[in-house]
Amino acid sequence: xxxxxxxxxxxxxxxxxxxxxxxxxxxxxxxxxxxxxxxxxxxxxxxxxxxxxxxxxxxxxxxxxxxxxxxxxxxxxxxxxxxxxxxxxxxxxxxxxxxxxxxxxxxxxxxxxxxxxxxxxxxxxxxxxxxxxxxxxxxxxxxxxxxxxxxxxxxxxxxxxxxxxxxxxxxxxxxxxxxxxxxxxxxxxxxxxxxxxxxxxxxxxxxxxxxxxxxxxxxxxxxxxxxxxxxxxxxxxxxxxxxxxxxxxxxxxxxxxxxxxxxxxxxxxxxxxxxxxxxxxxxxxxxxxxxxxxxxxxxxxxxxxxxxxxxxxxxxxxxxxxxxxxxxxxxxxxxxxxxxxxxxxxxxxxxxxxxxxxxxxxxxxxxxxxxxxxxxxxxxxxxxxxxxxxxxxxxxxxxxxxxxxxxxxxxxxxxxxxxx
Numbered sequence: 001x002x003x004x005x006x007x008x009x010x011x012x013x014x015x016x017x018x019x020x021x022x023x024x025x026x027x028x029x030x031x032x033x034x035x036x037x038x039x040x041x042x043x044x045x046x047x048x049x050x051x052x053x054x055x056x057x058x059x060x061x062x063x064x065x066x067x068x069x070x071x072x073x074x075x076x077x078x079x080x081x082x083x084x085x086x087x088x089x090x091x092x093x094x095x096x097x098x099x100x101x102x103x104x105x106x107x108x109x110x111x112x113x114x115x116x117x118x119x120x121x122x123x124x125x126x127x128x129x130x131x132x133x134x135x136x137x138x139x140x141x142x143x144x145x146x147x148x149x150x151x152x153x154x155x156x157x158x159x160x161x162x163x164x165x166x167x168x169x170x171x172x173x174x175x176x177x178x179x180x181x182x183x184x185x186x187x188x189x190x191x192x193x194x195x196x197x198x199x200x201x202x203x204x205x206x207x208x209x210x211x212x213x214x215x216x217x218x219x220x221x222x223x224x225x226x227x228x229x230x231x232x233x234x235x236x237x238x239x240x241x242x243x244x245x246x247x248x249x250x251x252x253x254x255x256x257x258x259x260x261x262x263x264x265x266x267x268x269x270x271x272x273x274x275x276x277x278x279x280x281x282x283x284x285x286x287x288x289x290x291x292x293x294x295x296x297x298x299x300x301x302x303x304x305x306x307x308x309x310x311x312x313x314x315x316x317x318x319x320x321x322x323x324x325x326x327x328x329x330x331x332x333x334x335x336x337x338x339x340x341x342x343x344x345x346x347x348x349x350x351x352x353x354x355x356x357x358x359x360x361x362x363x364x365x366x367x368x369x370x371x372x373x374x375x376x377x378x379x380x381x382x383x384x385x386x387x388x389x390x391x392x393x394x395x396x397x398x399x400x401x402x403x404x405x406x407x408x409x410x411x412x413x414x415x416x417x418x419x420x
Contacts, residue, residue, distance in 0.1 A: 032231025039235040040065055043242040050246065056352045057306060064307040068238050071097050075110075076234040077227070081219045082113035083208050091412065096309040098245055099359045102319040103193050103300050105201050105412070110186035114145075114179040117166035117209040120187070124159040125202040128323070129192040129298045129363060131269050134165060136182025145180035147269065150297070166209075190269070192298050192363075194323035196408025201415055245308025249357040254278045255287055260371040261362065271297075271364040275372065279303070279337050280355045286382045287337040289348075290373040291360070293327055298363035301325075301335055303348055303356050311351040314409035315402060320346055328387050342382055343393050 030038070047061035070092075080086050090106040100106075105127075112118060114136055124130070130153070134145035148163065154174040155161050163175040165187065179185055193199045210217070254277070261273040281287045289301070302319035304310055311318045325333050326345035335346045339354070350356065362369060377385060393401075411417070 032228035032235070035232045035235035036069075036238070039238040039242075040068065043068070043238060046243055057355075060305050060307055060309070060353075064305075064309060065242070067096065067309075068242065071095065072234060072237060076230045076237070077222070078111075079219050079222055080111070082111050082116060083210070083217050084219050085109050085112055085118070085206055085208070087204050087206060098308050099302070099304045099357065100310050101192075101300070101361070102302055102310055102313040103321045105191040105193065107189035107191070107204060108186055109189065109204075109206055112165065112179065112185040112187060114181050114185045115167060117164065118206055119209055120163040120165065120204065120206045122161060122202050122204040124153065124155055124161060125191075125200040127191045127199050127201055128194045129190075130202060131190045132163060132177060132187060133190075133269055134177050134179050134185065134187045136180045136185040143180040143182050145185075146177035148175060148177060149269070149271070192300075192321070193412065194321060196412055197404060200417075246306055249276075249278060249304070249306055249308060252276050252278045252357065254280050255376050256374050257372050261360075261365075261369045269363075273362040273365060273369060275360045277358050277374070278355060279350075279358050281337050281339065281350055281376070282354065283339050284379055285338070286342055286377055286379050288373075288375045288377060288382065288385055289335040289337070289358070290375075291333045291335070292370045293331050293333050294362070294369055295366040296322065296362045296364055298322060299325075299361065299365075301333075301348070301358065301360045303337065303350070303353075303358060305353060305356055308357070311349075311353065311356075314406055316349040316351050317347050317402070317405070318349055318351060320348075326391065328390060330387065334386065334390065336382065338379065340379075341393075341395075341398060342379060344382075344386070345391050345393055347393070347398075 043065045044062065047058060047065060051058035051061050074088060078086070086109070088108045088110070090108070091100065091102075095106075109120070112134075120132075129150050131147065131149045132153075133147040136143045136145060146165075153161055153163075161175060162173070163177060164171075164173040165177045165179055167179060167181075169176040169178070177187070189202075189204070191201050193201070257275050257277050259275070261275045279287050291301070293299075298321070300319060300321040302310060302313075313319055320335065325335075327333050333346065334344070335348050336342050336344045337348045337350055337358075339350045339352070341347055341349075360372065375385060383390075
């Protein structure tokens, strides 16, 4: 099994932050702008070589190419520096890469200097699960620093917290993250939304603890030479990462899981477990995935395109989390991948993709995680494989489910609730 897709995505983002600052002296012809355009063209040529003319796969591939600019510009062309780190927020409308989790709000705090000390403040909110994890690039590899998760976060009576990040903790702050050494550093915050309509995400702010308070500081202006170098690094990054996730997904087994789960390592949060496969489903077929439920801090399942992006999860049911999913009386979660609505509670909408990826996550599972059972079946036979009391979802009930999902999605895009 390959490394965690999320781990690879985060490693590459960290690599981006490490590449750009050292590339100024390497600026050569063609210009950085031209190099980015050429990288996009080359990736577009790859899409044409990999897909059939007129296919959904090709349309998604072309869109994937253009999204590289939105996804990676901020890593290579920011005006902030280590004294002025910013807190990015994903999802945005185009924040899709590496099996992005529809339930997760990813906050990336960057750039950080592992030799400096930072104070991160906020309010815990009500999301079911949250983690903080620092990592750096150094010595040609990806270095994981300290981390915190929900159960270990010390809060005051109002749910407020203060986290200190730095090389050491002389004042013994209860919420402390030791930063790994390296050339470039960042903090990843994962917030898992359960009920998209009611959960409140954590509020966040960060500042460097300046050893010379009162000294004016501003980030440097982006010069022409710096832009050229960073743009060339962006072009290299696009060329390096463009085909990555498609190759990973196509290497997965089709309509079966090889094992019960894989522990996420090499930079993923240490209590994460996952499983992946490809699905293949015809217009008159269904793929039934049966997962015996286990106690866990978090669990979800999602579909992805062959380009490693989540399909539209605002108006389509391409994912379910531990709160949203229906569990049968025998303790089994039954998910049905199909192109059309099979009338089952956990329908995973293939969304026009006859082939794609499946990603399952467990966070801190308790007890044995069993290998999911997968069955490809004609839609006309699906009900014979389900428990007799497995619910039937009517069109009106599905419409209401989708209505609430879309409202929850828009609330997540604009997370400040109106006054009651």
